[in-house]
Amino acid sequence: MKLAFITPYPPSQVTLNEYGYHLSQSFIGKKGIEKIYILTNNLEDNSQYSRYATDGLEIIPCWDFDSWFTVLNLKKKLKELAPDAVILNLQFMTFGAGKIPAALGLLTPWMCKKLNIPSVVILHNITETVKLDTIGMADSKLKGNLFLWIGEQLTKFILKADLVGVTISQYVTILKEKYKAENVILLPHGNFELPERNYVPEGSNKINLMAFGKFGTYKKAEVMIDAMEILQKKYPELEFTSTVAGTDNPNVKGYIDSLKNKYAHLPNVEYTGYIPEEKVSQIFWESTFVIFPYTTTTGSSGILHQAGSYGRACILPKIDDLERVVDEEGYGGAYFETDDAASLAQAVASLIDNPEERKKIEDQNYKAAKGLPMGELAQWYLSHIHTLLNQRK
The missing domain is CATH 3.40.50.2000 (Glycogen Phosphorylase B;)
Incomplete structure (x- = not known):
């Protein structure tokens, strides 16, 4: 054939x-x-x-x-x-x-x-x-x-x-x-090919919040970066990074540049640009949490499956479609109110304060990725x- x-x-x-x-x-x-x-x-x-x-x-x-x-x-x-x-x-x-x-x-x-x-x-x-x-x-x-x-x-x-x-x-x-x-x-x-399991380092004082994809329309990184600033004040002993992993959505050219200007005062925001396939694994392995800064969804999320493949906990907005997908496909995460930085920070904090729950979600997502x-x-x-x-x- x-x-x-x-x-x-x-x-x-x-x-x-x-x-x-x-x-x-x-x-x-x-x-x-x-x-x-x-x-x-x-x-x-x-x-x-x-x-x-x-x-x-x-x-x-x-x-x-x-x-x-x-x-x-x-x-x-x-x-x-x-x-x-x-x-x-x-x-x-x-x-x-x-x-x-x-x-x-x-x-x-x-x-x-x-x-x-x-x-x-x-x-x-x-x-x-x-x-x-x-x-x-x-x-x-x-x-x-x-x-x-x-x-x-x-x-x-x-x-x-x-x-x-x-x-x-x-x-x-x-x-x-x-x-x-x-x-x-x-x-x-x-599910994409399962790589070798790479665990989040225990006891590390470095927390990397990572959002992946094309940004500017329904996926906006501001809520993640603003949440990071809240978390920095809450946990002064920890080192936070926000990683914006990806490029502009074709409909919103210049969006990433606008982020760089808006958050120029923050040295701990990283912009990766386009990530070739062979470097995707490193981006996920370097993350502590995979953030979904969505205001709506456009279908089943490939990034959800990737987060599972790399054994990472997800921080997810309370959107009906997305919650349904997460539930149907066996994934898990901590939820926040859509486009609400304080709520996102609280969701991340709940897993920082309870590492056993974070590890439980990581295991759940990795297991779902085997499905x-x-x-x-x-x-x-x-x-x-x-x-x-x-x-x-």
């Missing part, structure tokens, strides 16, 4: 690049897989993809982020490669920060249908559960309603895929009830793909 993945892929900085990397890697060596193609976005220098080249997998940059012509470029490449099936790793901003290119790219599952190529989409978010104003998509009620309607129409095109997997049970319910979709399943997020390895998830995909292929015989 020749299998094509349409996904961002490291060192591309497009959201879901790490998930696309780990998911596609899990298919290498699986029985019946003859060839794996990664159809990813062009970089300024496509030779950078060679750093992630692997036997059994061919990386093919063939579309541009923020281009209006992505679906046409993908159509041309799929006709040329003629894969037996396509797996699409998608969220609503996969193909662009601009609304039009992002929307046009999401016609790709429908295009696969027109080419008669079996397709499976893993859809990481749906518009019905995202607060559009907080992710930079709508700054008024009128725009919000317009983009919700557009999102509904795009969802219908995505549902043209043979199978659509979503990572949260609530999403299955919404898509089945609202869109009368019969091709939607709960497809677990899966469904990507290798097993790949078998789920292959089982569904074989069913689709047999139905066409």
Whole structure:
């Protein structure tokens, strides 16, 4: 079987690049897989993809982020490669920060249908559960309603895929009830490869608060840094660091620079910039707590799974969607009131004062990360793909 993945892929900085990397890697060596193609976005220098080249997998940059012509470029490449099936790793901003290119790219599952190529989409978010104003998509009620309607129409095109997997049970319910979709399943997020366990040093006076991802829309680091200042006063004997691990969200360019200006008086705030895949482990291992400074969520959190893989305790906002995901997938953490620095500081303090509870959460998260390895998830995909292929015989 020749299998094509349409996904961002490291060192591309497009959201879901790490998930696309780990998911596609899990298919290498699986029985019946003859060839794996990664159809990813062009970089300024496509030779950078060679750093992630692997036997059994061919990386093919063939579309541009923020281009209006992505679906046409993908159509041309799929006709040329003629894969037996396509797996699409998608969220609503996969193909662009601009609304039009992002929307046009999401016609790709429908295009696969027109080419008669079996397709499976893993859809990481749906518009019905995202607060559009907080992710930079709508700054008024009128725009919000317009983009919700557009999102509904795009969802219908995505549902043209043979199978659509979503990572949260609530999403299955919404898509089945609202869109009368019969091709939607709960497809677990899966866990990245478990590294060797690296424990938080006991008795250390250094506390590193770390937030990971793309910042500026629904993920803002101010609440973490402000909480750190509160904690410094509460625990003068401890050394605190806030690590902002990542880059600007494409919709809010300049956000990290604005943080640097605002907190220039604090020497203990670190900004890592983009973190290549091979350095992710070090960032998590150097953290004491993984902070989730979210004001809303956009689906199942890959960072939650990474925190579990590295055995770290999470400090989480009280957001219904996120609490549901954490509970359903067996993770744990200390909770704070959304966008409330004092509440976040209190959540961290509760685990500083009770290290046994912190260690219990670390163990719980590491155990949850063992739940469904990507290798097993790949078998789920292959089982569904074989069913689709047999139905066409």
